[in-house]
Amino acid sequence: MNDRNNPQKPFSRRSFIQTAAMTAATLALPGCSRNEKPVLTTLTGDFDPLRSYPYRGWEDFYRKIWTWDKVVRSTHSANCTGSCSWNVYVRNGVMVREEQAADYPRINAELPDYNPRGCQKGGCFTEYVYSPQRLRYPLIRTGERGEGKWRRATWDEALTMVAEKLLDNIYNYGPDTNSFFSVIPAMSPVSFCAGSRLAHYIGGVFLSFYDWYCDLPPGEPLTWGVQTEACECADWFNSKYIVLWGSNISQTRIPDAHFAYEARYNGAKLVCISPDYNSSAIHADLYFRINPGTDAILALGVAKLLIDRNLIDAPYVKEQTDLPLLVLPGTKRFLRESDLKNGGKEDIFYFWDTKQQRAVPTPGSMGSEQKTIQLNGADPALTGTFQVQLAHGNTAEVTTVFELLKKEIAGYTVDRVAERTGLPPNEIELFAKELGTRKPAMIIHGAGTNHWFHNDLSNRSLILLVALTGNTGKNGGGFNHYVGQERIWPEQGFFKLAFPETRKKQRFQNTTLWSYVHSTNKDPHLYNGKPIEWYIQESVKNGWMPLWPKNGRKPRAFVVWRANYLNQAKGNEILESSLWKDLDLIVDINYRMDTTALYSDVVLPAASYYEKVDINSTDCHSYIHPFGKACEPLFESKTDWDIFHALAEKMAEVATRKNLKPFHDDAFDWTRDFTQLAHDWTGKGAIQTDEQAVDFLLGNAEETKGMTYKQIQEKPKRFIATDPESWNSDIEEGVAYTPFKHQLEKKRPWRTLTGRQQFYIDHPWYIELGEALPTFKEPVAEKYPLYWNTPHGRWSIHSTWRDHRAMLRLQRGGPIVYMHPDDARKRGLQDNDWVRIHNEVGHCVCRLQILPGEQPGRVTMYHGWEKYLGFKEGGWQSLTYIKIKPTQLIGKYGHVNFRLNYWGPTGNNRDIKVEVEKAKV
Numbered sequence: 001m002n003d004r005n006n007p008q009k010p011f012s013r014r015s016f017i018q019t020a021a022m023t024a025a026t027l028a029l030p031g032c033s034r035n036e037k038p039v040l041t042t043l044t045g046d047f048d049p050l051r052s053y054p055y056r057g058w059e060d061f062y063r064k065i066w067t068w069d070k071v072v073r074s075t076h077s078a079n080c081t082g083s084c085s086w087n088v089y090v091r092n093g094v095m096v097r098e099e100q101a102a103d104y105p106r107i108n109a110e111l112p113d114y115n116p117r118g119c120q121k122g123g124c125f126t127e128y129v130y131s132p133q134r135l136r137y138p139l140i141r142t143g144e145r146g147e148g149k150w151r152r153a154t155w156d157e158a159l160t161m162v163a164e165k166l167l168d169n170i171y172n173y174g175p176d177t178n179s180f181f182s183v184i185p186a187m188s189p190v191s192f193c194a195g196s197r198l199a200h201y202i203g204g205v206f207l208s209f210y211d212w213y214c215d216l217p218p219g220e221p222l223t224w225g226v227q228t229e230a231c232e233c234a235d236w237f238n239s240k241y242i243v244l245w246g247s248n249i250s251q252t253r254i255p256d257a258h259f260a261y262e263a264r265y266n267g268a269k270l271v272c273i274s275p276d277y278n279s280s281a282i283h284a285d286l287y288f289r290i291n292p293g294t295d296a297i298l299a300l301g302v303a304k305l306l307i308d309r310n311l312i313d314a315p316y317v318k319e320q321t322d323l324p325l326l327v328l329p330g331t332k333r334f335l336r337e338s339d340l341k342n343g344g345k346e347d348i349f350y351f352w353d354t355k356q357q358r359a360v361p362t363p364g365s366m367g368s369e370q371k372t373i374q375l376n377g378a379d380p381a382l383t384g385t386f387q388v389q390l391a392h393g394n395t396a397e398v399t400t401v402f403e404l405l406k407k408e409i410a411g412y413t414v415d416r417v418a419e420r421t422g423l424p425p426n427e428i429e430l431f432a433k434e435l436g437t438r439k440p441a442m443i444i445h446g447a448g449t450n451h452w453f454h455n456d457l458s459n460r461s462l463i464l465l466v467a468l469t470g471n472t473g474k475n476g477g478g479f480n481h482y483v484g485q486e487r488i489w490p491e492q493g494f495f496k497l498a499f500p501e502t503r504k505k506q507r508f509q510n511t512t513l514w515s516y517v518h519s520t521n522k523d524p525h526l527y528n529g530k531p532i533e534w535y536i537q538e539s540v541k542n543g544w545m546p547l548w549p550k551n552g553r554k555p556r557a558f559v560v561w562r563a564n565y566l567n568q569a570k571g572n573e574i575l576e577s578s579l580w581k582d583l584d585l586i587v588d589i590n591y592r593m594d595t596t597a598l599y600s601d602v603v604l605p606a607a608s609y610y611e612k613v614d615i616n617s618t619d620c621h622s623y624i625h626p627f628g629k630a631c632e633p634l635f636e637s638k639t640d641w642d643i644f645h646a647l648a649e650k651m652a653e654v655a656t657r658k659n660l661k662p663f664h665d666d667a668f669d670w671t672r673d674f675t676q677l678a679h680d681w682t683g684k685g686a687i688q689t690d691e692q693a694v695d696f697l698l699g700n701a702e703e704t705k706g707m708t709y710k711q712i713q714e715k716p717k718r719f720i721a722t723d724p725e726s727w728n729s730d731i732e733e734g735v736a737y738t739p740f741k742h743q744l745e746k747k748r749p750w751r752t753l754t755g756r757q758q759f760y761i762d763h764p765w766y767i768e769l770g771e772a773l774p775t776f777k778e779p780v781a782e783k784y785p786l787y788w789n790t791p792h793g794r795w796s797i798h799s800t801w802r803d804h805r806a807m808l809r810l811q812r813g814g815p816i817v818y819m820h821p822d823d824a825r826k827r828g829l830q831d832n833d834w835v836r837i838h839n840e841v842g843h844c845v846c847r848l849q850i851l852p853g854e855q856p857g858r859v860t861m862y863h864g865w866e867k868y869l870g871f872k873e874g875g876w877q878s879l880t881y882i883k884i885k886p887t888q889l890i891g892k893y894g895h896v897n898f899r900l901n902y903w904g905p906t907g908n909n910r911d912i913k914v915e916v917e918k919a920k921v
């Protein structure tokens with residue numbers, strides 16, 4: 001600012017350069033050496049810091065931006081897996097900004113810490129809270145669904161409408177016609193439990209999410225009998241060989257990527273396997289630009305090299321895996337006690353002990369009385385064929401799973417693998433050698449690999465690599481899958497809050513199956529000559545997968561909160577024109593108008609992340625920290641806890657007014673008196689508030705016993721224990737958490753039929769479909785030329801922040817599809833063209849970006865764009881449809897049973913193909 005009494009020339013670029021040069025010259029003068037105090041003689045005018053200004057009020061105004069009345073600790077729940085603690089600064093009741101709290105206690109002095117933790121989305125949430133997308137009042141639809149015509153309603157009117165409809169459905173069509181959808185309890189369990197408790201007390205169907213989003217790695221329940229088990233990210237630093245397999249951590253694990261990159265200073269090598277040259281690949285020592293959908297053949301080719309070159313950890317394999325177990329080649333089934341003895345058990349298995357030269361039962365299987373896998377001096381044979389005497393007197397030749405595996409992968413020679421994956425043979429050999437010799441080694445696994453139709457096969461193939469090399473169960477090792485914030489640490493406390501009268505009395509449903517069956521979605525492919533409908537019918541008939549509502553009835557009401565079902569729904573228009581049409585009532589509880597809210601009938605405004613009390617945890621670290629109420633819920637919004645509490649009260653009021661008799665729910669022999677619903681829902685009045693719910697949850701879990709909400713508002717706390725019911729390692733002081741130490745160090749059985757890491761699944765459908773062992777299958781055949789790749793992006797967490805002003809300014813501001821220059825050239829397309837992307841399912845129209853890092857033969861659109869956000873037509877899910885994999889429908893096989901979010905068909909979407917052409921706009 002110029003001094004009016006001493007006007008100066010405007011400050012030009014030339015005068016800046018002159019002044020800067022003079023400054024440099026002055027500082028370079030003799031007498032201005034480092035040892036002498038510099039004397040500022042040359043600076044005058046705007047550059048003179050000693051000169052006084054006549055008006056300095058603006059500085060004060062600027063400083064006041066950074067003042068606050070209070071600071072409240074909170075976080076975000078968008079299923080980012082970050083779970084980062086933030087301080088929210090509040091002035092005059094307005095949330096003005098957030099800063100990373102950066103006070104996670106260290107695990108030990110050697111490991112890099114978790115501070116500071118955050119990403120650019122979290123750093124601008126305060127702006128989102130006050131953005132135009134924010135829902136302010138209850139809304140009732142007046143136009144067509146999706147048309148955007150609403151009227152403002154009172155809470156009383158909206159809740160009465162919902163309560164009456166839910167009760168009508170129960171009495172007229174059955175409680176299973178009311179469906180409830182919410183995701184990821186770990187990211188805000190109290191909000192989750194608010195609705196799950198209501199579903200529980202009214203007999204509604206509770207839908208899964210982790211499998212539907214295809215974040216569930218089905219190879220883990222199959223091989224390990226767990227949902228997902230991964231080390232916390234600090235353990236990456238302990239690794240000496242990190243393989244980023246389909247995981248772009250620089251974009252999708254922003255708070256944690258540093259652990260992998262810092263591990264390189266600790267002696268680790270980094271490998272990146274990804275079809276595109278992405279922002280994580282730039283850090284890699286070895287980059288594999290793999291052909292899409294060929295991960296399993298690479299893994300099995302490497303497995304063959306490890307075996308052929310004797311790079312396997314044989315003692316580990318003999319003790320920890322099913323590879324030494326005996327199989328009857330004729331039936332392709334494991335040799336069981338029932339084969340050897342009349343009245344023998346189906347769940348006792350055998351290996352060949354080379355010391356005793358006979359088949360001996362494996363300790364630790366489901367039928368074994370020994371609750372250990374300790375071999376007690378036995379030496380199981382990995383190779384060979386042996387004779388055993390069967391129960392009816394005949395002898396039979398048996399062999400090991402390892403022998404069968406060697407045969408299965410014999411064809412995956414380096415040349416074949418190189419040809420199919422597009423990778424150099426010598427680098428595949430280098431990878432195998434390093435994986436077999438650098439210890440510990442880990443795979444960081446992501447959606448890029450998991451979202452394929454044959455995800456179970458690729459999971460199993462990758463898990464095989466870290467088992468053969470003896471890495472699973474060790475710090476710095478293993479197969480670590482991070483897609484979705486699915487694992488809730490204080491698990492037992494959560495279940496007690498979510499489904500209070502025990503989980504056995506809840507209608508659970510796999511969403512992939514529900515969405516397929518209740519819509520006109522059709523998968524045209526045949527599996528072993530049969531349509532998927534045949535497998536679905538068999539699975540439901542056998543009681544392997546539940547299907548609600550039963551007996552061909554349709555769902556009638558759908559309540560969604562903390563989720564964006566329609567944005568993530570494969571085959572968007574298919575669902576809209578069938579499942580959605582059949583629903584009489586769609587309720588969306590949300591803090592912003594997203595696609596699901598837009599296509600709903602009643603929208604209830606929810607408190608945002610900074611306006612409620614809750615907790616947050618993730619697989620990525622071993623701490624718990626809270627959401628805090630930086631201010632009261634804005635406008636007329638309420639916390640999820642208060643909304644469902646109010647709905648329970650309203651249903652009780654309606655039931656009383658209508659004099660509804662108690663409803664006998666035959667499925668559970670449960671007489672439900674809805675006049676008492678609010679009393680039941682609040683735990684007989686004991687849990688009225690969010691904070692009471694948090695304390696109930698913390699107090700009922702081993703992991704958090706003794707902790708209170710107030711304590712974790714002070715500072716994040718590390719979990720104090722792990723419940724042996726649900727965890728596979730202890731929390732150890734000073735040690736980063738990694739799973740399966742119970743199995744490796746304490747010799748506890750794995751949670752599988754055989755009590756070992758089970759690579760052989762001898763269920764009839766697996767045998768019939770040729771998947772008893774990990775194998776490679778080509779992606780599902782589709783007619784079009786370009787793979788449709790819709791990964792997690794950098795500038796949003798799914799659909800959240802997709803419409804944030806600041807995030808849109810970091811990209812081109814609307815939906816874009818990335819294409820390799822060669823593919824663009826072939827089609828005569830220029831950068832920024834409007835393009836029409838289409839296949840037999842549907843189409844969308846958006847802008848094109850030409851990207852040399854993209855893989856030829858594939859186009860990418862980062863997922864989550866709302867349908868109303870810049871597409872000329874359609875949306876990113878208009879091109880997808882639901883494809884159910886038959887083998888993921890099995891159940892009642894040892895450890896493989898339907899369990900919500902643990903086992904059930906995944907909503908895969910990577911095998912989809914499209915064509916792209918210039919759009920007429």
Ligand code: SF4
Nearest residue numbers: 080082084118119122
């Ligand atoms: S959005 Fe997720 S990753 Fe980003 S700061 Fe928030 S919690 Fe952390």
